Each structure stands twice: as structure tokens, then as C-alpha cells.
Amino acid sequence: MNDHSCVKMKTAIIERKKRMTERSTATRRPTIKEVARLAGVSHQTVSRYLRSRNGLKPDTLARIDAAVSELNYRPNLVARSMRTRRTGRLAILLPTVAFNPARMLHGATEAAHEGGFSVEVVSVIGDTGTRTERMLEIAGTGQVEGILALAPLSPGFEDHLPHGETIVVAPDFDDEMRGIGELADASPLVELMEGLVEFGHRRFLHVAGNLQFASARARKAAYLETIERLGLESAGAVDGDWSGKSGYDAVHSLPDEALPTAVVAANDVVAAGAIRALIDRGLDVPGQVSVTGWDNNEVCQYLPPALTSVEVDLESLGRNAMLSLIKSISGRDLEPPPGPLQRVVWRESTGPAHR
Amino acid sequence: MNDHSCVKMKTAIIERKKRMTERSTATRRPTIKEVARLAGVSHQTVSRYLRSRNGLKPDTLARIDAAVSELNYRPNLVARSMRTRRTGRLAILLPTVAFNPARMLHGATEAAHEGGFSVEVVSVIGDTGTRTERMLEIAGTGQVEGILALAPLSPGFEDHLPHGETIVVAPDFDDEMRGIGELADASPLVELMEGLVEFGHRRFLHVAGNLQFASARARKAAYLETIERLGLESAGAVDGDWSGKSGYDAVHSLPDEALPTAVVAANDVVAAGAIRALIDRGLDVPGQVSVTGWDNNEVCQYLPPALTSVEVDLESLGRNAMLSLIKSISGRDLEPPPGPLQRVVWRESTGPAHR
DNA sequence: TCGAAAATAGTGATCGTTCACCATTGCAGG
DNA sequence: CCTGCAATGGTGAACGATCACTATTTTCGA
Known part of the structure; x- marks a missing residue:
């Protein structure tokens, strides 16, 4: 164990004591006026300096620079807020x-x-x-x-x-x-389903997330739309709540004859629950049923079988x-980061349809 | 898809436009003085009222109450901060x-x-x-x-x-x-190991988390101390980084003859990696090797086998x-919530030692 | 009923910054 | 040398609350 740590905690507590007792004598933060005095200008000039350094003589500017760094001045943002109302x-x-x-x-x-x-x-x-x-x-x-x-x-x-x-x-x-x-872009779900169709899957099941979330609604809508468009069979689009239990229950409660060959889950946790339910029914994944998730949860990459999922650039x-x-x-328009935000990652949990 | 949603977004944007154009004519928030005037008292009396309602005549208090709710007054916290320096x-x-x-x-x-x-x-x-x-x-x-x-x-x-x-x-x-x-209380790890010893395990492996975290250091220390105290064998205490990969690698790189019968991982993700590595080596969990995690990750409860872990009351x-x-x-001493913060949850990933 | 203490209310200064406005300086052109 | 214009710098008043005082009213025993 690292000895430094104890020392550190103690120091932090000392820091606190110091503050408690010194509260009265604590060195106040320097104000704009003190900077002004030290630089030999008016406080207004310093205020201008703070917002934009344009419009000041190079000489003045240098003097204020010096004063600021000597006093280690930092503007009081509370006071600024007060005046600017922002x-x-x-x-x-x-x-x-x-x-x-x-x-x-x-x-x-x-x-x-x-x-x-x-x-x-x-x-x-x-x-x-x-x-x-x-x-x-x-x-x-x-x-x-x-x-x-x-x-x-x-x-x-x-x-x-x-x-x-x-x-x-x-x-x-x-x-x-x-x-x-x-956040609610469900297009990767279409890609997942089309990939599964190529694997020969025709009968699907969707377990949705909490439908108060637009992302859950979008995925469900995309699922239904794709079923329709490609003329597939649906074993249902079960409403869930993003939990593993909802995935488990959805699969567990399905009668044998209603089982799909592919489960499209709203996210990885739901998918993990669904996989477990399939295994508990004695079904092999992906041998008999394929399963997909969403979010690229780290644990699900180590599941047996590793979960096919959608990698989301959450950052x-x-x-x-x-x-x-x-x-x-x-009104400022800052540029968004480039590149795709979601990407399908095919792994072991999906494979050719069982017949 | 839910129709309400589009409406909502539009409204939000409208809200924004309104603000943009109305910025000049925006109704200012009422101040303490306006409340005072309406209530027929001085601003200082209102200030007193704001901090503690004691020391005011019931009549005055009621008048201020009325004025506050009529104007829908909320104190300006920036101004307060400015004066109180807090x-x-x-x-x-x-x-x-x-x-x-x-x-x-x-x-x-x-x-x-x-x-x-x-x-x-x-x-x-x-x-x-x-x-x-x-x-x-x-x-x-x-x-x-x-x-x-x-x-x-x-x-x-x-x-x-x-x-x-x-x-x-x-x-x-x-x-x-x-x-x-x-955060760094590692005592459940001792409980885990003692439980495994009861199952007949003698040879352990620990995969640690990032040792910059005190919790990782504490768990590693508790592991080593328990090995020592109970006279057990250790296949190593491998340094990791909380990742599934570190768990996978730690098990994967172990020579056959060095394999433990129980792996104590720093957290659930590491444990999931370790389990996968064991499976990939053709070993059964928990038949041949038991594995424990930490954090009670939801996905890990649906792993085959469901992971024995430590439930942490993170909240x-x-x-x-x-x-x-x-x-x-x-200096205020608020009472902490009662009850234990960590609790071992035994599941399928642990069982009697293989001999 | 009086007087002193306690309870309640009011006045003006203050926190550190920015804003509106005025003052000074520098410089070019007449 | 003066005028006019830009460029720069300065002055005092906000912003909205709290604090340290002082002033007034109420309470209550003698």
C-alpha cells in the first residue's frame, strides 16, 4: 500500500484547520483596483484589459500584465455576474x-x-x-x-x-x-436487421427500452418499419425499461412456437438478459438464436458469446x-466533432439462421 | 412514435426565439426592495425574513409572505454571494x-x-x-x-x-x-476469500484495478494479507486497470500449471474478462475455476454463469x-445514511473447488 | 405610570465588477 | 497656434443583497 496517501489525507485536514483559524486574517483576493493602483492606471482601464486587450497602449498593457501576475489576480466572477446579469x-x-x-x-x-x-x-x-x-x-x-x-x-x-x-x-x-x-438516431438498427436478414433470419423479436426516451421510441419505430419494409415476421416488439430483467422476461415468457431466430434488444443490458433466458431454455446463441444489443458495453464484449452491438460515441x-x-x-455556432457517432460491431452473438 | 414529442421540440425553440427578441423588454426579476415596498416595510426587514423568519411580528411576516408570493420573488443568489463572500x-x-x-x-x-x-x-x-x-x-x-x-x-x-x-x-x-x-473498504474481499476457502479453494489469483485508486490498493492489500493469514497459495496479484482486457490477459498469460482454482477480480468487468479467458482455455466456471467480481454490474448478473460479486451502495x-x-x-455534522454499504452476493460463478 | 430592557424596524455603507459618460491626450491640417 | 477627431484614460453610479449601526416600539416589573 502506498504510504504517501496517509500523509496526503492529513495534509488536507491541516489545510482545513488552517482555513478555519485563519479565516479572519486570510489574505483577501486582490481586486481590480489594487491591480490598477499597482499598474498606475484607473480600475476602468484594467476592466477593459480583462475583456479585450485591444484599444490599449502596448506600454499600459505591459504594466497591467505585470501587475496582474505579481498580485496573481483573478477576476471575481461573482461580482462580474452581478453586474452583467449573466x-x-x-x-x-x-x-x-x-x-x-x-x-x-x-x-x-x-x-x-x-x-x-x-x-x-x-x-x-x-x-x-x-x-x-x-x-x-x-x-x-x-x-x-x-x-x-x-x-x-x-x-x-x-x-x-x-x-x-x-x-x-x-x-x-x-x-x-x-x-x-x-441521441435518437436508430439507423444502425436497420443495418443490424439487414445484416441478420442476409444471415437468413426472417423471424425477429424486439425488446424496447423505456419509451419515455426518444431513443427507445426511435429504435422501436425503426424495428417495426424494417419488419414491414422487408416483409419479415415479428414475434413482437415488447415494451421494456432498459433493464436486464425486461430482456429476460420478454424471452422467458414467449411460448416455444413463438420464438424468433433473432432478438434485437434496445441495449446491451437487455440483450444480456435475453441471452440468459435463451440459454436457460436450452437454446444456443448464436447457433439457434442470434442476439444484438446497443451501446457496446464493455462487459458484453466478454460475454460468451461476445455481443454484436452498436458502438456509440457518447462523448x-x-x-x-x-x-x-x-x-x-x-447564437455562437461551434463546430461539432466530425465522424460517425454510431457504428455496428458484429461479434459472436449473431450468425446464420437456424432452420 | 410519439407525436407529442415534435410539438415539444418546436415549443422549446419558440421559447428561445421569444427570449431573443424580448431580451430588452424582458420583465426583470423583482428585488428585495420591491417586496419591501409592497409589504410596507424596509428592505432590511425583508432580508431578515429571508434568512430566518424568527424575530418578526406575525403581522409583518404575513405581509411579506403575501408580497413575496404576489411578485413571485426569488432572492438573487449572485448578489447574496457577492456580499457574503460565499x-x-x-x-x-x-x-x-x-x-x-x-x-x-x-x-x-x-x-x-x-x-x-x-x-x-x-x-x-x-x-x-x-x-x-x-x-x-x-x-x-x-x-x-x-x-x-x-x-x-x-x-x-x-x-x-x-x-x-x-x-x-x-x-x-x-x-x-x-x-x-x-470507498476503499476492502473487507468484503476477505469475506469472499473465506467463503471460497470453505468451498475448498487453496490456490488463488488476484487481478487488481488501477493502483492509483485507493480502492484498488486496498483490495490488493486485503488479498495479500488474507493469503498470508490463512496460509494459502497465490498464483499472483496481477496489476490491472479495471478493464476487461486486464482480466482476460492476466488469465490468458498464465501457464497451465500455474492456474488457480479461484480468481478474485478487482471488479466485475475484470471478472468478465477473466471468465472469458478461462472459457477460451476450455475451463468450466465454476466447475473448474471460481471467479468473483465487485460492483454488482447488472450485466454480470445475467452472465452464464451469473457472477458472484459485491453489491455496493454507491448512492x-x-x-x-x-x-x-x-x-x-x-463544520455541520450531517448524519450519514445507516446500513452497510457493501454486501457480498453469492451467485453461480463460485462453487466447490475442483480437485 | 414610568423606565429599562427586549423586540422589532430602518438607514446607509459595502462587496468587486461593468456601464455610461466625461476628460485628457496626440496628431493632422488649416 | 488653433480646431477637430480619434484614441485612450478616468469618474461615479449602478447591480441586489447583507451587515453594522441606530431608531423606534413593545413588554413588563416596580
Whole structure:
């Protein structure tokens, strides 16, 4: 074990004690006026310097530069907010199910940072109503300029937004599947099904995710549309909730004669549940039934059989969603990252249809 | 597909347009003075009312109550921050690997909310150095009163904290395994190993997580200590990085004669990798080798065989970590949630030792 | 009924920045 | 040497709350 660690924790606690006792004598942060005095200019000149260094004599500029770094000056953003009436803060509303939000969060927060915003993250366990309520509460404080909701909100929430000041972008509500709706782009599902058809599959089963999510709705819609278009058989499009249990139950409750030769699950967790149910029924995957997932969950790559899935560039997805929020707020149009955001990865869980 | 959704998106965009054009004529938020005027009292009286309603005549109180709700008044927190020199904001530094942070984040943000703080979340991809740098940058802005680091930081980071104003709590650095060090409590690992010994296992293998994490160090230490204490054989304690690949490689590279009868993995993903490597070598789990994980990953419950793991109450863990930060800052001692935070769940991947 | 203490209310300064406006300087052209 | 215009710099008032005071009213025992 690493000895340094104990030392570290102690130091942190000392740090705290120091602060407690020194609170009164704590060295205050330098202000714009002190910088001005040291540089021999007025505070207004320093204020100009802070926002844009244009329009200042090179000499003045150098003197302020020196003063700033000597005092280690950092502008007080609270005071700035107060005067400008802009907080530069955004909020992200996070779902607590469905997928690991870490990478998506990373993409979103980085994009916000680059756009000069700081981000408050709120994750809400509970139903759509609770989440919406919490969102309205946050909007009501006037502390944030915009909210990015990565989880479904109640219909009609806009009517309760106070003062029309806070902008809410909810990519998951865009069923048009473009731009900020990338989250709900179900086209890889079509690719999966067409691939399975090439393998000779004709009879499918879909286990959907929580249909409050646009992505779940889009996948289900794409499934039904593809069944129709290619004239396939469907053993059903079962409503689920992104859980392994929903996948297990959907397969488990199917009568023998109704079994499909391919299961298209809404995500990898559901797929894992479905595979287990198939195995428990004594069926071989992919020998007798093929299964596909979505999200490229790391564990599912090590499943026996390794799961065919859709690799999703969650980081870019998060970034794009945030960029669209920033665009709504500031009008600035930042360029989204290039490249495809979703890609089918064929693995062992899919194969030729059993006859 | 749900028709409501399109409507919703359009409304959101309308909301935005409205704001753009109305920016000038936007109704300003009411201030404390307007409330005072409407209630027929001084602004100071309203200020008192806002912080504690004690010490006001019932009559006055009722009048202010009425004025507040009539104007729909909400205090301007920026102005308050400015005067009190307290921002009421905390930051959480998130790792982007190792585990799904959603529930932990939820626990932490809820606790902060209850304590009257708002939370900024920052997730940093990259090495410890990058993360530490970013943390110091955040501390330097003076915008946050404290930082909760759920990912490892570079040793000696405290020396670079500016002004000693921002408190940093890094539970992961506490190797004492108590209080805020619950994250690193490895005692369930001992329980796992003792259970395996009862099953007749004598020869073990440990695949560790990223040793920059205290939890990984604690588990490895507990493993080695238990081997020693019970006089068992160890096929090694391989250093890993929380990835499935590290689990797969660790087992894959072992010579036949060095194989253990039980693999204790640092987490479920590593365990899944290890199981796959065992299967690929033609070994049966748990028939020939038992495997344990950690985190109770949902997918792993549907693995064939369902993985024996450690259920972790991530929400409470996150809450506790946040409570300790709040305690450091405000001295307030909020009660942590009761109950055990980690619990061994025996499933199919463990069984009697093969002889 | 009076006086002192306690309870309640009011006044003006203050936090650190930006904004609106005015003052000064430099420079070219008459 | 003066005028006019740009370029730069300075002054004081916001922003909306809290704090440290002071002022007024109420309470209550003697």
C-alpha cells in the first residue's frame, strides 16, 4: 500500500484547520483596483484589459500584465455576474438508468468549458414528473442560463419556465433524428436487421427500452418499419425499461412456437438478459438464436458469446448536445466533432439462421 | 412514435426565439426592495425574513409572505454571494473509468443540495496529472468552496491550492478505510476469500484495478494479507486497470500449471474478462475455476454463469463522501445514511473447488 | 405610570465588477 | 497656434443583497 496517501489525507485536514483559524486574517483576493493602483492606471482601464486587450497602449498593457501576475489576480466572477446579469452557468439533467453517462458527461462539460460556461450537474432518480419538477426549480433560481436535459421531461414543461429566461434543450424529445437528435438516431438498427436478414433470419423479436426516451421510441419505430419494409415476421416488439430483467422476461415468457431466430434488444443490458433466458431454455446463441444489443458495453464484449452491438460515441454525442444548447443561448455556432457517432460491431452473438 | 414529442421540440425553440427578441423588454426579476415596498416595510426587514423568519411580528411576516408570493420573488443568489463572500458551490471531480458514476453522483449531489450547496461536476479524461491540473484551475477561480475528488490526484496537490480557501476532499486517498474512506473498504474481499476457502479453494489469483485508486490498493492489500493469514497459495496479484482486457490477459498469460482454482477480480468487468479467458482455455466456471467480481454490474448478473460479486451502495457512498466535504467546510455534522454499504452476493460463478 | 430592557424596524455603507459618460491626450491640417 | 477627431484614460453610479449601526416600539416589573 502506498504510504504517501496517509500523509496526503492529513495534509488536507491541516489545510482545513488552517482555513478555519485563519479565516479572519486570510489574505483577501486582490481586486481590480489594487491591480490598477499597482499598474498606475484607473480600475476602468484594467476592466477593459480583462475583456479585450485591444484599444490599449502596448506600454499600459505591459504594466497591467505585470501587475496582474505579481498580485496573481483573478477576476471575481461573482461580482462580474452581478453586474452583467449573466451567470455563465448551465445545468445538465442526467438520467440514472439506461447507460453509463460518464463519457457523455465528459463531452458535454468539456464543450461547455470551451464555450466559457461552467456546468452544474443534477441527476434525478425517480419518474419524469419528479425530474421535471426539479428542473423547473433549478430554472426558477435564475442561477443557470440554460439546461440540457439528457433524460425525458414531462410534456408541456415549457409553460412553467419562469420569465422565459432559461433555455431548455432536451435532445431526447427530438424525434426528427437529426442535429441534436443524434441521441435518437436508430439507423444502425436497420443495418443490424439487414445484416441478420442476409444471415437468413426472417423471424425477429424486439425488446424496447423505456419509451419515455426518444431513443427507445426511435429504435422501436425503426424495428417495426424494417419488419414491414422487408416483409419479415415479428414475434413482437415488447415494451421494456432498459433493464436486464425486461430482456429476460420478454424471452422467458414467449411460448416455444413463438420464438424468433433473432432478438434485437434496445441495449446491451437487455440483450444480456435475453441471452440468459435463451440459454436457460436450452437454446444456443448464436447457433439457434442470434442476439444484438446497443451501446457496446464493455462487459458484453466478454460475454460468451461476445455481443454484436452498436458502438456509440457518447462523448461526441454529449458534446453535440451541449453545443446545441450553447448555440441557443449565445447564437455562437461551434463546430461539432466530425465522424460517425454510431457504428455496428458484429461479434459472436449473431450468425446464420437456424432452420 | 410519439407525436407529442415534435410539438415539444418546436415549443422549446419558440421559447428561445421569444427570449431573443424580448431580451430588452424582458420583465426583470423583482428585488428585495420591491417586496419591501409592497409589504410596507424596509428592505432590511425583508432580508431578515429571508434568512430566518424568527424575530418578526406575525403581522409583518404575513405581509411579506403575501408580497413575496404576489411578485413571485426569488432572492438573487449572485448578489447574496457577492456580499457574503460565499458561493455555496462545490465541485465534484469524476473519473471516466472504473465504474458507472451515475448513482454515486446522485447521492453526492442530493447531499449537497440538502446542505444548501450547488454542485459543479467536472469529469476529466486523462491521467492523474491532467486531472490535478484541472482541479487546481477550478480551485483558482475561487468559484467553489470545496472540491470532492472521486478520482486520484497527484501527490502534493495541496501545496498548489491558492489562498488556502478551497477545501479538497479526496476520499480515495484515505487508506485508513474508515469514514470517508468507505470507498476503499476492502473487507468484503476477505469475506469472499473465506467463503471460497470453505468451498475448498487453496490456490488463488488476484487481478487488481488501477493502483492509483485507493480502492484498488486496498483490495490488493486485503488479498495479500488474507493469503498470508490463512496460509494459502497465490498464483499472483496481477496489476490491472479495471478493464476487461486486464482480466482476460492476466488469465490468458498464465501457464497451465500455474492456474488457480479461484480468481478474485478487482471488479466485475475484470471478472468478465477473466471468465472469458478461462472459457477460451476450455475451463468450466465454476466447475473448474471460481471467479468473483465487485460492483454488482447488472450485466454480470445475467452472465452464464451469473457472477458472484459485491453489491455496493454507491448512492450512500457518494452521499457520505459529500457529507464529509460539507463537514469540512461548514463544520455541520450531517448524519450519514445507516446500513452497510457493501454486501457480498453469492451467485453461480463460485462453487466447490475442483480437485 | 414610568423606565429599562427586549423586540422589532430602518438607514446607509459595502462587496468587486461593468456601464455610461466625461476628460485628457496626440496628431493632422488649416 | 488653433480646431477637430480619434484614441485612450478616468469618474461615479449602478447591480441586489447583507451587515453594522441606530431608531423606534413593545413588554413588563416596580
